[in-house]
Amino acid sequence: MDYPHTGKCRSLCIPLVVSLILGGAFIYGKKVETRSIDQFTISVNGEGKVNAIPDIAQMNFGVDTGRQKTAEAAMEMLGIKMTKVIDALKAQGIEEKDIATQYLNLNPAYDWKEGERIDRGFEASQNLRVKIRELDAISKVLSAAAAAGANQAGSVSFTIDDPEVLKAQARVKAIANAQEKAVKLANELGASLGKLKGFSEGGGYAPPMARMNMAVMEAGMGGGGDMAPPVPAGEQEVMVNVVLMYELK
Numbered sequence: 001m002d003y004p005h006t007g008k009c010r011s012l013c014i015p016l017v018v019s020l021i022l023g024g025a026f027i028y029g030k031k032v033e034t035r036s037i038d039q040f041t042i043s044v045n046g047e048g049k050v051n052a053i054p055d056i057a058q059m060n061f062g063v064d065t066g067r068q069k070t071a072e073a074a075m076e077m078l079g080i081k082m083t084k085v086i087d088a089l090k091a092q093g094i095e096e097k098d099i100a101t102q103y104l105n106l107n108p109a110y111d112w113k114e115g116e117r118i119d120r121g122f123e124a125s126q127n128l129r130v131k132i133r134e135l136d137a138i139s140k141v142l143s144a145a146a147a148a149g150a151n152q153a154g155s156v157s158f159t160i161d162d163p164e165v166l167k168a169q170a171r172v173k174a175i176a177n178a179q180e181k182a183v184k185l186a187n188e189l190g191a192s193l194g195k196l197k198g199f200s201e202g203g204g205y206a207p208p209m210a211r212m213n214m215a216v217m218e219a220g221m222g223g224g225g226d227m228a229p230p231v232p233a234g235e236q237e238v239m240v241n242v243v244l245m246y247e248l249k
Contacts, residue, residue: 040248041197042185046178048170048240054158054233057138060102061085061145062127062152067109067120074124075106081149082126088148089130092141098131127152135233158233170240171201178244191248198245 063081068074089099104127109120132141138156145153160166186193 040191041245042182042189042248043198043243043245044178044181044185046174046176046181046242046244047203048173048175048177048242050166050170050173050238051235052160052166052238053235054160055133055135056159056161057132057135057233058157058159059130059132059138059141060127060152060154060156061089061130061150062125062154063150064125064152065123067123069121071106071122071124074122078124078126082128084148085128085145085150088144089128089141092137092144093134094130094132094141098133100129102127102129125152127154158236160236160238163238166238167240170203170238171242174201174203174240174242175244178242182244182246186246186248189248194247194249196244197247198243200243201240202242203240 063078063085065074065077065081068077086099090096104125106122106124109123111118111120130141132138135158142153182193
């Protein structure tokens, strides 16, 4: 039996099915979009600071031999002078573990005359990084090193032996500061805080450095005194910054 209306139904049903499918996708898309809009987040930063007095000083001492006729002579002179400096440091209570070589150099010495190089021998130098655990002894250590033959001195820095303890204290303050800001911001937006969605941290502390050259070290020695000038440590600040991201609800 023939059904004359069958062809017509097919032509109408196919667009209808397509329309229903597209409509379902449109509705589903709306739900997804609405759900993502509801999940607003905010990011707030917090800062925490802790002040502490440094308990360690780090200093540079060095010896430069000046020009010597041979490399062997330069290294021999360097060894003799540096041994005296190290012995003087140990006599001031500096432990061997707190004395480390930063660099050791042996270089040719020469002059230029009318475009021609004239060799003048060799010069050697060595620099020590010294950790001083008794801050009251800084001036004595400086004087002892200069008197023993140290003719180079670099920066003086004051540090904290265990900064991680202070950073932990600063971090607690920073987080509390950020949480307080987050609650206030959420209230201003007419919402409340949801889950914590992210955390990042930065900061720390960089020990300040004081520059000291041999003119300063020798001022007390050559000027008739036997002590280098005082070098106060002051106070240092350990700072931590955090960023907290919260979901609003």
